[in-house]
Amino acid sequence: MTNYTFAVGPAVVYGAGAISELGGWLDKLAAKHPMIISDHALARAGVAERVQASLPHSQLWAGVDAEPSVDLVSSALQALREGEADAVVAVGGGSSIDTAKLACALATNGGRLLDYAADWSSLSRPGLPLVAVPTTVGSGSEMTRGAVFKDPVHHSKLVIVSDHLAPRAAVLDPTLLDTLPSTVTAATGSDALTQAIEGALSTGANAFTDAFHLQAVRAISWAMPRAVADSQDTEAMGAMQQAAAMVGAALAYSGVGAAHAAANTLGGAFPIPHGIACAVMLRPVLRMNASIVPDRFVPVAAALGIEGTSRRPPTQVAEAVVDKVGELLTSAQAAWRLRDFSVPWEELKRVAEEAHGHSDMSTNPRQPTVDEVLSLLQEAW
Ligand SMILES: [Fe+2]
Numbered sequence: 001m002t003n004y005t006f007a008v009g010p011a012v013v014y015g016a017g018a019i020s021e022l023g024g025w026l027d028k029l030a031a032k033h034p035m036i037i038s039d040h041a042l043a044r045a046g047v048a049e050r051v052q053a054s055l056p057h058s059q060l061w062a063g064v065d066a067e068p069s070v071d072l073v074s075s076a077l078q079a080l081r082e083g084e085a086d087a088v089v090a091v092g093g094g095s096s097i098d099t100a101k102l103a104c105a106l107a108t109n110g111g112r113l114l115d116y117a118a119d120w121s122s123l124s125r126p127g128l129p130l131v132a133v134p135t136t137v138g139s140g141s142e143m144t145r146g147a148v149f150k151d152p153v154h155h156s157k158l159v160i161v162s163d164h165l166a167p168r169a170a171v172l173d174p175t176l177l178d179t180l181p182s183t184v185t186a187a188t189g190s191d192a193l194t195q196a197i198e199g200a201l202s203t204g205a206n207a208f209t210d211a212f213h214l215q216a217v218r219a220i221s222w223a224m225p226r227a228v229a230d231s232q233d234t235e236a237m238g239a240m241q242q243a244a245a246m247v248g249a250a251l252a253y254s255g256v257g258a259a260h261a262a263a264n265t266l267g268g269a270f271p272i273p274h275g276i277a278c279a280v281m282l283r284p285v286l287r288m289n290a291s292i293v294p295d296r297f298v299p300v301a302a303a304l305g306i307e308g309t310s311r312r313p314p315t316q317v318a319e320a321v322v323d324k325v326g327e328l329l330t331s332a333q334a335a336w337r338l339r340d341f342s343v344p345w346e347e348l349k350r351v352a353e354e355a356h357g358h359s360d361m362s363t364n365p366r367q368p369t370v371d372e373v374l375s376l377l378q379e380a381w
Contacts, residue, residue, distance in 0.1 A: 006206060008249060009166060010142070010143060010168055011170070012169075013025070013169055014172045014238070015173065016175045016234055019054045019133065019171060019173045020054055022089060022131065022133070022171060023054060023055055025131050025168070025169050026089070029131075029168060030086075031087030032057075033057075033083065033085050033086050034057070034087040034089055035059045035060070035087075035089070036055070037061055037090050037091070037099060037100040037103065038062045039092045039095065039096050040064070042062065042096075043060070048062050051089065051091050055089065063075050063079065064076070064092060064099050066095065067149070067150055068095055068098045068099045068102060068150065069152060070149065073103050073106065073113055077103045077107060080107050081107070085128065087131070088100050088128055088129070088130045088131070089131050089132075090142075090167070091135060092134070093134065093141075093184075093188065094138070094139025094141045097141040097147075097167070098141055098147040100132075101130060101141070101167070104165075105160075105162070106127075108126065108127050109125050109164075114158070116162075117151075117158040117160050123164050123165075124164075127164050127165060130167045131169045131171060132170045133171045133173070133176070134170065134244065134245070136184055136244075137188045137189050137237070137241055138187070138188025138192045138244050138274075138275050139188065139248070140245060140246075140247045140248020140251055142167055142172075142245060142248060143167075144248050144252060145161055145163055146160065146165065156268040157267065157268050170245055172238070172242065174235075174241055177241070178231050178237075179231060180237075182228045182229070182231065182333060183333075185240070186275075186333050186334040187275030187276045189228070189240055189244075189332060190276065190278050190279035190282070190334045191275035191278045192220060192244040193216075193220045193224065193278075193282070193328070194256075194275075194279070196213045196214075196216040196217045196243065197325070198256040198257035198258075198282075199213040199247065199251065199254040199255070200217065200296065200300050201289055201296045201300070202254045202255050202256060202363040202365070203362075203363045204254045204255040205254045208250070209253050209254035212246040212247065212250040213250055213254070214300070214302075214303045216243035216247045217243075217304060218304075219239040220240065220243050221304045221328060222236075223236040223237075223240050223243070224240060224332040225328070225332045255363030256363065257365070258289075258355075258360075259278055259282050259285040260278065260358075261355045261361040261364070261373075262277070262351070262355040262358075262377060263277035263278045264360060265354045266281075266343065266351060269347070269351065271342060272343065276336050279336055280380040281376065281380050283322055283325060283326055283329075283379075284375075284379040286321060286322045286325060287379075288366060288368065289364070289366055290315065290318035290319060291318070294313075294314035294317065294318040296365065297314065298314055300321055301317045301321050304328070306320050306324055337381065338377065345381060348377045348378060352370050352371075352377055353370055355373050356370045
């Protein structure tokens with residue numbers, strides 16, 4: 001028996017039209033001057049404005065145009081100061097939500113982002129109150145206490161984890177995702193799927209994280225192909241949204257594994273979206289882990305809808321999981337290769353060395369050698 005601590009994260013407000021409850025949440029937070037932080041694409045698609053329409057007194061800053069960086073967070077912070085914002089509604093994917101978390105924290109704590117990344121405990125005050133409205137189906141950032149940003153010097157990703165970064169509520173409205181491009185649904189859904197399966201196999205898993213991860217796998221396995229095929233399929237999109245939020249709630253407690261160690265390393269060095277990097281690494285990593293913890297694959301197999309799991313030896317069930325995940329990614333148009341994303345073959349060795357030492361590797365069921373990580377990358381290429 002392993003001892004553990006688990007806390008459920010922000011309040012979840014779910015349903016078609018759930019953004020109509022934003023005003024009530026901001027009243028509860030005593031916000032007089034809320035600001036919406038969102039991105040260019042959502043502003044162009046009119047999604048940010050739809051949220052603003054439900055908050056007549058809010059201001060809109062749609063300046064997120066990339067993954068969070070020191071510069072992007074300072075621009076967001078400047079907007080908060082100029083608008084005298086006293087609360088924030090983050091509308092977008094992981095980039096908008098993480099930018100908002102970091103800007104909210106700097107607004108009340110002052111100081112420099114890089115210093116907080118070096119010492120999380122120095123972030124000592126709650127940030128401006130934040131409500132997250134995710135518009136993708138993968139990052140889970142709406143439920144976490146963490147935020148990721150790019151280190152401008154080393155081109156790697158830095159993370160800050162603090163209770164003071166957590167949103168107060170996550171408002172999940174599947175109708176807001178009705179214009180989500182299918183490639184974004186496929187990529188962010190692959191991130192959620194990878195986090196769910198890696199989390200379920202992780203050495204850090206516990207009964208609560210299993211409950212969230214296995215339910216997420218169950219939902220994603222039927223909903224992802226439908227949500228990719230039709231962004232107006234509210235039932236499927238809503239199932240994906242809830243799965244992503246569950247996975248986000250469990251992430252900090254279970255950790256992930258080798259696919260994320262590789263994906264996060266790849267994402268720091270090459271222009272490959274995180275979810276796509278997860279999708280390409282998932283199968284090779286599962287193949288490696290299948291022989292190490294076959295028993296842990298059995299509940300994952302059941303969640304994926306694989307029948308007869310109790311009648312077959314766990315090693316066979318684990319192999320069936322690898323095949324089923326391949327089928328799922330293919331039917332959700334998420335069967336990418338690394339070579340399609342300007343990742344040169346000659347660079348794989350360097351990626352393998354960095355991924356081998358990545359913190360996400362520590363909860364993988366097997367600690368591979370650098371050469372084994374290189375083989376995984378070559379398989380994904
Ligand atoms: Fe991820």
